[in-house]
Amino acid sequence: MMNMITDMKFLNFFKITACLVGIGVATSACAAGSSVLKIEEEKKVPKIQTIKKRDTASVAILGDSLAVGLYIGLTHLARKNEKLKVQKYSRVNTGLVRYDRYDWSKAAKKISQTDDSNIYILMFGANDLQSIRENSKAYHFQSKGWVKHYNERIDEITNAVKKPGREVFWVGLPIVGKSNFADGYQYLNDMFRARAKLNGITYIDSWDWFANSNGKFQMSGETADGKKRLLRAKDKVHFTPAGYADLGVRVAKEMQISN
Structure with missing residues (x-):
């Protein structure tokens, strides 16, 4: 199971890298790679605080x-x-x-x-x-x-x-x-x-x-x-x-x- 997870991470890394440098990879793969990048970027941005209505x-x-x-x-x-x-x-x-x-x-x-x-x-x-x-x-x-x-x-x-x-x-x-x-x-x-x-x-x-x-x-x-x-x-x-x-x-x- 651990090897499978590692392989999947490597595959995603390869897809993203390939898209960035222009290696011939299917468009769908690039889209998937872009999604992974987007998710990673969103993780880095903290959630904006909720403004509480208050009396004091x-x-x-x-x-x-x-x-x-x-x-x-x-x-x-x-x-x-x-x-x-x-x-x-x-x-x-x-x-x-x-x-x-x-x-x-x-x-x-x-x-x-x-x-x-x-x-x-x-x-x-x-x-x-x-x-x-x-x-x-x-x-x-x-x-x-x-x-x-x-x-x-x-x-x-x-x-x-x-x-x-x-x-x-x-x-x-x-x-x-x-x-x-x-x-x-x-x-x-x-x-x-x-x-x-x-x-x-x-x-x-x-x-x-x-x-x-x-x-x-x-x-x-x-x-x-x-x-x-x-x-x-x-x-x-x-x-x-x-x-x-x-x-x-x-x-x-x-x-x-x-x-």
């Missing part, structure tokens, strides 16, 4: 200046909901690029060990459109080396906070009014979305929440409760207090936290 939640927020604002927004919401607890670990002037300023990989591990919140929110990228330095070498934004190291840092911080019974959410960057930032932020969001899927956590797309009907940046807009407000700060990246409050409401809704 303890939330830990890690990230940069935008995450500091999100904390303010969720705290505003928590004042109306005693069952929502929010803890801030986010810091201004930090990110996943400049670990010489603040090492988020190390910090996330320590935070995860001491804070048993059942929800962790990660929001990074506002300061990350710059080079990464590793071992005295600079990797410029979007270069092959930069992408490799940045993906590794996304994975490190994600895996540092993942625990059984805990839900992890990665909040993407919002639309911004600075043209030299917009393309870079969308590039980062694509990376965040892809790594969230691979790491089995939930990605929350915030880009269109603060866009107008044409998908363009706007300073003022309609909040989640239907009111017209000034939402964005003068730098066209950050938010006004009303904007952060609205961001908090929208993120809470995505996490199915009751208002």
Whole structure:
């Protein structure tokens, strides 16, 4: 029996290899081989967590200046909901690029060990459109080396906070009014979305929440409760207090936290 199993594995390996290198193998065999490859690839991708509808939640927020604002927004919401607890670990002037300023990989591990919140929110990228330095070498934004190291840092911080019974959410960057930032932020969001899927956590797309009907940046807009407000700060990246409050409401809704 063991020999039969080994032979079958070898046969599948031969079929797949033959298809890849162009050896003359029947089309049906290649299709079967492709199915095996597909199954193997699917096994490597973790199942995305199920978002639970909840009446109570303890939330830990890690990230940069935008995450500091999100904390303010969720705290505003928590004042109306005693069952929502929010803890801030986010810091201004930090990110996943400049670990010489603040090492988020190390910090996330320590935070995860001491804070048993059942929800962790990660929001990074506002300061990350710059080079990464590793071992005295600079990797410029979007270069092959930069992408490799940045993906590794996304994975490190994600895996540092993942625990059984805990839900992890990665909040993407919002639309911004600075043209030299917009393309870079969308590039980062694509990376965040892809790594969230691979790491089995939930990605929350915030880009269109603060866009107008044409998908363009706007300073003022309609909040989640239907009111017209000034939402964005003068730098066209950050938010006004009303904007952060609205961001908090929208993120809470995505996490199915009751208002």
